[in-house]
Amino acid sequence: MNPAAAPTSSRPAEGETALELRDVHVAFPLPQGALPVLAGFSLAVAPGEVVGLVGPSGCGKTTLLRVSAGLLRPGRGEVRVFGRAPRGRVAYMPQGDSLLPWRTALGNVLAALEVDGPVPPEARRRAQELFGRFGLSGFEKSFPHELSGGMRQRVALLRTFLARRELLLLDEPMGALDALTRAELQDWLVEVLQALPRTVVLVTHDVEEALLLGDRVLVLSPRPARPLQEVRPAGPRPRARGSPELQALRLRILEALSPKRHAQTG
Amino acid sequence: MRKLASYAPAALVVVLLLALWEGGCRFFRLPVYVLPAPSRVFRTFVHDLPLFLEHAAVTVQEVALGLGIGTALGIGVAVVAFYVRPVGQALTPFLVGTQVVPIFAVAPLLVLWFGYGIWPKVAVASLITFFPVAINLLDGLRSVRSELLEFFQALGAREAKLLRLVLLPAALPFLLSGLRVGATLSLVGATLGEWVGASQGLGYLMIRENARLRLDRVFAIVLLLTLMGLGLFGTLGVLERLLRRRR
Numbered sequence: 087m088n089p090a091a092a093p094t095s096s097r098p099a100e101g102e103t104a105l106e107l108r109d110v111h112v113a114f115p116l117p118q119g120a121l122p123v124l125a126g127f128s129l130a131v132a133p134g135e136v137v138g139l140v141g142p143s144g145c146g147k148t149t150l151l152r153v154s155a156g157l158l159r160p161g162r163g164e165v166r167v168f169g170r171a172p173r174g175r176v177a178y179m180p181q182g183d184s185l186l187p188w189r190t191a192l193g194n195v196l197a198a199l200e201v202d203g204p205v206p207p208e209a210r211r212r213a214q215e216l217f218g219r220f221g222l223s224g225f226e227k228s229f230p231h232e233l234s235g236g237m238r239q240r241v242a243l244l245r246t247f248l249a250r251r252e253l254l255l256l257d258e259p260m261g262a263l264d265a266l267t268r269a270e271l272q273d274w275l276v277e278v279l280q281a282l283p284r285t286v287v288l289v290t291h292d293v294e295e296a297l298l299l300g301d302r303v304l305v306l307s308p309r310p311a312r313p314l315q316e317v318r319p320a321g322p323r324p325r326a327r328g329s330p331e332l333q334a335l336r337l338r339i340l341e342a343l344s345p346k347r348h349a350q351t352g
Numbered sequence: 353m354r355k356l357a358s359y360a361p362a363a364l365v366v367v368l369l370l371a372l373w374e375g376g377c378r379f380f381r382l383p384v385y386v387l388p389a390p391s392r393v394f395r396t397f398v399h400d401l402p403l404f405l406e407h408a409a410v411t412v413q414e415v416a417l418g419l420g421i422g423t424a425l426g427i428g429v430a431v432v433a434f435y436v437r438p439v440g441q442a443l444t445p446f447l448v449g450t451q452v453v454p455i456f457a458v459a460p461l462l463v464l465w466f467g468y469g470i471w472p473k474v475a476v477a478s479l480i481t482f483f484p485v486a487i488n489l490l491d492g493l494r495s496v497r498s499e500l501l502e503f504f505q506a507l508g509a510r511e512a513k514l515l516r517l518v519l520l521p522a523a524l525p526f527l528l529s530g531l532r533v534g535a536t537l538s539l540v541g542a543t544l545g546e547w548v549g550a551s552q553g554l555g556y557l558m559i560r561e562n563a564r565l566r567l568d569r570v571f572a573i574v575l576l577l578t579l580m581g582l583g584l585f586g587t588l589g590v591l592e593r594l595l596r597r598r599r
Contacts, residue, residue, distance in 0.1 A: 179503065186500060
């Protein structure tokens with residue numbers, strides 16, 4: 087086996103799993119019959135682990151996250167977040183613009199806290215402090231439409247990080263950004279994860295992003311999604327973007343994702 | 353500047369019409385009880401303004417109460433119809449019904465039921481306001497993007513919280529559009545209610561002065577009602593634009 091795929095010792099104490107999907111089935115009803123999106127999908131994420139999910143578009147990545155967040159009930163199978171039902175226990179960052187346009191950046195971040203009740207002043211202060219770490223100081227009172235795409239994503243990420251949930255589910259957190267902003271934000275997210283460690287499931291179609299951020303990268307097949315390969319980038323974050331190892335892994339994943347291969351494996 | 357210039361043709365037409373009207377009245381020496389000249393209307397408007405304002409206060413009160421009650425009812429019905437689909441489907445014909453019923457036909461009944469005071473007019477105004485508010489708000493609630501909601505749903509927010517944090521603020525501009533339509537119409541509705549039976553209010557005053565052949569006063573009241581309607585429409589429009597600017 088490839089050394090990158092070898093079992094890791096970074097897994098915390100046995101017993102609890104942060105996210106567990108067991109034999110999950112989801113099918114969308116269509117006029118011409120049910121469309122299976124997940125057919126017997128299983129996944130276990132350890133506490134503190136960052137798992138990247140890459141796969142062709144439309145393979146069911148978003149469905150996977152929505153099921154994990156408890157937003158979608160699977161037709162069959164089980165979803166557990168730290169042993170319990172997921173609803174209310176995860177911070178889910180949906181794809182695309184999900185900030186409230188009528189609230190300021192700070193107001194959006196505080197809205198995440200308001201879900202759990204009135205926001206105490208010290209929580210408000212902590213949120214304001216985090217604006218600095220997230221590269222947003224001075225923009226607390228700006229409305230989303232006054233911010234650049236990259237900054238909006240940062241606000242959305244800050245809101246997700248601050249929501250005090252054990253598990254973060256990020257759906258294409260840098261989806262709609264230009265390549266430069268993207269790279270910058272990826273490096274920055276590595277730093278944030280260093281400072282504020284969380285259990286994260288990150289969906290992306292950017293293989294490099296998954297390799298830079300994930301302790302483990304799961305390569306998914308086209309719909310219905312099933313794991314094709316598991317890749318473990320060597321070494322702790324931050325990882326060098328251009329390193330030969332990373333490039334080799336990237337090529338391996340891209341090859342696994344290429345349609346030609348699917349034709350061969352059926 | 354360009355925006356101002358775009359109003360020029362309309363202003364020119366108004367000025368021309370006024371001049372024609374004024375000239376006609378003078379040329380044919382029309383008496384006030386046939387057609388008062390604009391200059392006369394304007395003089396009466398200024399001179400009798402205290403009297404008009406006294407009655408306007410009553411009309412404004414009716415409209416304000418009607419708007420308040422109609423809006424509250426509209427919000428309630430829209431929220432219920434949003435969550436309980438059959439309720440929405442069951443209510444739609446009635447909602448439309450309230451709009452097709454000619455107010456003229458209902459107003460005497462309302463006077464019969466609610467008496468001569470302000471309440472029949474308030475009822476007319478709320479009936480008129482209710483529909484555009486309910487329909488627009490329901491539209492607004494249904495058009496909230498799911499990405500806005502899902503973040504909060506995953507965090508475990510309950511419906512009441514979703515309504516307060518996301519749904520109602522998102523639908524607020526829609527509600528205001530409805531209110532803007534309702535507000536102007538309810539001014540007409542309240543005036544109409546006052547025609548049917550009242551001892552106060554601009555509608556009552558209009559009927560009274562008409563009977564006394566003081567057409568200058570009637571025209572002045574029409575002018576005042578127009579200004580009030582424009583003011584109401586404009587205020588709500590500005591509010592709506594302020595809210596929309598952040599979307």
